[in-house]
Amino acid sequence: MTAGCPQALRDLDHVRQVVAETCFPIEPTVPSPGRVGLEAETFPVQVLADGTPVGRVPLDHLVKLLDLHAGAGGTVGRSDPAAEPPRFPLPGGGSLTFEPGGQLEHSTTIHAGAAGALAELDLVAGDLAAALRRHGVLLAGAGADVWLPNGEVPQQLHAPRYAAMAAYFELRGPYGAAMMRRSCALQVNLDLGDPTAIPERWLVANLVAPLACATFAASPGPDAVSVRALAWQRLDPTRTGFPRRLVDDSSPDPVEQLTDAALAADVLLLRCPSGPW
Numbered sequence: 001m002t003a004g005c006p007q008a009l010r011d012l013d014h015v016r017q018v019v020a021e022t023c024f025p026i027e028p029t030v031p032s033p034g035r036v037g038l039e040a041e042t043f044p045v046q047v048l049a050d051g052t053p054v055g056r057v058p059l060d061h062l063v064k065l066l067d068l069h070a071g072a073g074g075t076v077g078r079s080d081p082a083a084e085p086p087r088f089p090l091p092g093g094g095s096l097t098f099e100p101g102g103q104l105e106h107s108t109t110i111h112a113g114a115a116g117a118l119a120e121l122d123l124v125a126g127d128l129a130a131a132l133r134r135h136g137v138l139l140a141g142a143g144a145d146v147w148l149p150n151g152e153v154p155q156q157l158h159a160p161r162y163a164a165m166a167a168y169f170e171l172r173g174p175y176g177a178a179m180m181r182r183s184c185a186l187q188v189n190l191d192l193g194d195p196t197a198i199p200e201r202w203l204v205a206n207l208v209a210p211l212a213c214a215t216f217a218a219s220p221g222p223d224a225v226s227v228r229a230l231a232w233q234r235l236d237p238t239r240t241g242f243p244r245r246l247v248d249d250s251s252p253d254p255v256e257q258l259t260d261a262a263l264a265a266d267v268l269l270l271r272c273p274s275g276p277w
Helices: 012-023 059-071 114-133 160-170 175-182 198-207 209-215 227-235 254-264
Strands: 036-047 053-056 095-098 104-107 137-140 186-190
Touching (some): 012 254, 059 095, 059 114, 114 137, 160 175, 175 227, 198 254
Antiparallel strands (some): 036 053, 036 104, 095 104
16 A cells, blocks of 8 residues: 555554454354355347357447336436446345446345345346347356457456556466456355354355365366366466465464465555556
């Protein structure tokens, strides 16, 4: 962080405090087994009448189609013209947002369990599928853009953090751009539980990652059953993979593990109150 920035970190104890408050907040009461929120990303694809894909839909065109749907009384609310990146609110607290390659992301509201979160995904997906199909657009669920293996997908979000991320990853190779613009995921968000459960849940979440990746891989390619996972592993070795202190068992504390991992990572961006990041 920059010296004059309100988010500047003072010392190691302050780093630990920020990690604890941001990543492992303590809640007074936590339901059991816990709440669920889902983030489902899809590729908007232009198709012919017979369903043949002909290319990705540019972000500005997709935003116009969603605005038309909102004006016609669909489940999608009107976007805020000043918001960057664009955001469409949904009934109940969810939202539609976008990834740098124009991928559409549906973030559900927080539900008491998986059934409610999945029901919201199905409801919104069905509504959008019907609305977009009239314009020759389908929302494809896949881990990577497999129908345009050699196509160039431009950066379509230009908020400061996306520009800084793109510049940083470009110095390291093609995998950052592949992750940002040519991949999608289903992200599952779960409660940490009460304070005594946090270390165990954190450990389980890390240990189950390879199994979950292999089980739900949806982007086969020449070098892996999950091209998206491969891109994540290779886009920046200083900030991907398991925390070192979890692997070597030098600390059972998730805050210490993540603090060490954050300090070991290369600087990705400097957030400034004005000017480019």
